[in-house]
Amino acid sequence: MVVIITGFVCANLAKKGIGDVAQSDVYVLRKSLFTPAERSFFGVLESLDLEGLTITSKVRLADIFGVKKGLEPSARQRAQNKINAKHVDFLLVQKSDGKPVLGIELDDSSHEEENRAARDVFVDTVFASASLPILHMPVKQSYDPKEVRQFIDTAINK
Numbered sequence: 001m002v003v004i005i006t007g008f009v010c011a012n013l014a015k016k017g018i019g020d021v022a023q024s025d026v027y028v029l030r031k032s033l034f035t036p037a038e039r040s041f042f043g044v045l046e047s048l049d050l051e052g053l054t055i056t057s058k059v060r061l062a063d064i065f066g067v068k069k070g071l072e073p074s075a076r077q078r079a080q081n082k083i084n085a086k087h088v089d090f091l092l093v094q095k096s097d098g099k100p101v102l103g104i105e106l107d108d109s110s111h112e113e114e115n116r117a118a119r120d121v122f123v124d125t126v127f128a129s130a131s132l133p134i135l136h137m138p139v140k141q142s143y144d145p146k147e148v149r150q151f152i153d154t155a156i157n158k
Contacts, residue, residue, distance in 0.1 A: 037139040038089055041106055044143045052095055059091045064100050065130055102156050103127055103134040
């Protein structure tokens with residue numbers, strides 16, 4: 001069965017007190033999933049022949065990584081909380097089994113800020129601890145697809 005929920009249906013559910021319905025005056029649809037720089041880079045990724053791989057975007061670290069078993073419950077929860085709210089800009093995934101192959105982060109000038117740099121170190125550490133490569137690409141006006149492909153191949157084959 002396929003169910004399509006519309007704004008009208010949600011408003012009626014809220015009036016009837018059915019379920020944990022979000023306030024309809026709090027959320028808005030973003031204009032795009034991507035920043036202009038991310039959209040430009042995504043176009044380059046789409047143009048590459050990434051045989052056997054698919055491109056995903058804005059993937060939460062908690063969807064890529066789990067927390068090791070055996071930790072004390074409070075330590076486990078802290079570790080989980082640290083990855084719940086962070087994401088990677090792009091993730092290359094094997095089509096055959098959904099296995100992550102490479103994370104890609106676009107680094108603009110905000111990555112030079114102290115708190116953002118600390119976030120990047122944390123994310124890089126998470127990727128390294130799970131032996132999943134991550135590629136940092138500086139934001140540019142335009143990208144050379146051959147150069148991007150070379151960086152991807154190098155990162156994957158390290």
